[in-house]
Amino acid sequence: MSALSTLDWIGLVGPYAVYFVLLLGYYVLEGRRERTLRSSYSEEINGE
């Protein structure tokens, strides 16, 4: 039997798992946001 209770395991692993998902989400969404901004700026400058 593990020395750690289920709650301890959740407290131990949970935050890191959540943060990892947050990181992936940030990386993907930020990339999209950047592409959208560049695209709209290009249109604005070129008067398209």
Place this chain on the structure above:
Amino acid sequence: MASSAIAGGASNWVLITFGAYLLVLLGVGLYATRFMDTVGDYVVGGRQIGPVVTGFSERASEMSGWLTLGVPSDAYSSGIMAFLNGLGMIPADLFSWAGIAKRLRKYSEIVRAVTLPTFFEHRLGDDTGRVKATSALVLLIFEGGYVGAQIVAAGELLEILTGMAPWIGILIGGTIVLGYTFLGGYFAVAWSDYVQGAIILLAFIALPIIAFQQFGLPFDELATAGDATVSITGGTTGWAAVFGIIGYAAIGLGVPGNPHIMVRFMGIDRVKNVRTAALVAQLFMFVAYIGAALVGLYAIVQFGGGAIENGDAVMPMLTLELFPSVIAGIILAAALAAMMSSADSQLLVATSAAIEDVYHGFVNEDATEAQLVRYARLATLGIGIASIAFAYFARNTSIYTLVLDYAWGGLGAAIGPTVIAALWWKRTTAEGAVASMITGAVTMVVWTQLPTLLGWFNAMPSESAGFWYGLVTVYGLFPAFVLSVCVLILVSLLTDPPEGVDRSFELFDKPLSAVLEDDRAEEFAPDGGIVAQSGQAHSTIATTTDRIQQSVLTRLDSNVQRSVLEQIETTSRSLGIVEPSISRTAVKDSPDEPVIAVAYPHQCFDVTTTIERPVGSSAQNERIVAVDTVRSIPLRADSVPEFTTESVDEVVVMRPSITDNRATEIAKDATFRWAMRKTVLLDTPEIEIKRQTGGYKLYWLVERNGELIAIDSVRGTQRSL
């Protein structure tokens, strides 16, 4: 005892590799100072640091002291609860990358700021010097605390390796730090941190793996050391558990206020690389925090819980125990080098804050160069000695606590709220910032001592008091940050915000290409801005716009609006200009379209600075300084542009507001300041103007869809006014 058995018991091979590694680093450092050329290099690596190195060094800058020795120590005493050190830090760091990095990078570029006090001064429109002086004082105090903590950590390492008495370790560690600072100054910090950080990170990966091979998972063994060791709340319940977790989470509140992290944000080469840098930094954190905690836990398994009196020793001891001597020597030398490098930069930041921002900026604006050099040297020495004294008196306090209470927390509570507000809240005022900084700093110091203070009056709540006991003993950054934010908001709402903030904030919503453009020819870069070299990131179109808007249009006609093209009086002149790469004809939409030229004057200087060094020959740096003779400000350039005399039609010629002699003085003064920031000067540097040229750069003003557009005739960048 395990500690006494190992302390001083390091083998000769450990000591040989330890010493050899440090000597090699010192040699590289002295050699590298030859290439350190600009204040940008000094503070933000010239803004040419790529995303991987930026992300890595943003984290590696914390590998010294706290994470290397402190977190394993915390895990050794707290058990698995130490994993919560990442509870606030990791998301706070991610939010900082997402919400601060790009804005700070863009804004610091626009306002030509390379340090946080300068950034605050410009952003908050404070011409009284109060914001700069207050933030500089905060930096001075808490960066000094950092230096002290690094010295304690260095002393600990020396003690463990050689068995010397702690006070001797601190004295030697402090002397090494001071000597290193006076010798070479601040060199190639991003790369230096990168190498040391990589070695320590690898150690944090390898140590748990080796330990796992020997012991398997540590948790069963930990349970024998006590139930609290295997409890995520450290065996506490109720309010004690809540405040315990809050305390760990609150560590993350310090991220926005710590300059060594913020300058990494300012220093990245391209804003678009922020995303990648964030990914690298975050992955680094996952590995480092888990690894550091596991090192502490395996130390319990290896040496036994409570067997090591000084928790700061567990990481070096486990390293000596599990690694071959040569590798252990390199890892510990890398740790010491990281501490020295951090302490050196923190010492120079504190010196700069004391001399440039407080003394020169506030106390004696007319100070001579000789005075500044002398006082800077004395300040470095004074702060260094004060830090050694602090380290001596605090030698029995763990490095973990020293850093959190006397450095990280103070900076986080005092500076952090203003950093966030300055970038996100237009209503932020200088008065609010000053009040917030004072509140944050004082609360942090007081809260840390609160149990002692209450104890004097027999008012300290007992542990059974639950909430009140938890509140009094919670990590001070939590209440200090909250109070600092409240005061910032309240005072800002009661005072008037600076003017012209809207324009800067508009930039934040622009794509990155609106701020950073590729350069194709010589270009004047703002002080502390990007070095304009081919293929690198460059000076901002926003700055160009501001320059025209603030200096050109307002001088032509105070009522300049969209109809400016009809209002201005134009003429034909023979001028010395930088050859345009974009012709006037090329910017016309139709042959009849009117295009007004604006000629903006600059004086350019090729300056050589000779700096005496205590070891080796004098260092000579060459720098190109362009002085904007309308606004009387020094700018940086990568080459002296060639001015050719040509007749320019329909040109508005901006008149310089200063003489050539004054421009020369400004160039020399800027060169001196750059030199003083990068190292401890032994004497006033020799500054020689090797070449001087002067002339105009043309901007094309055209109207598009009712908007006035300024086009840089050299770079071709354009922006609506």
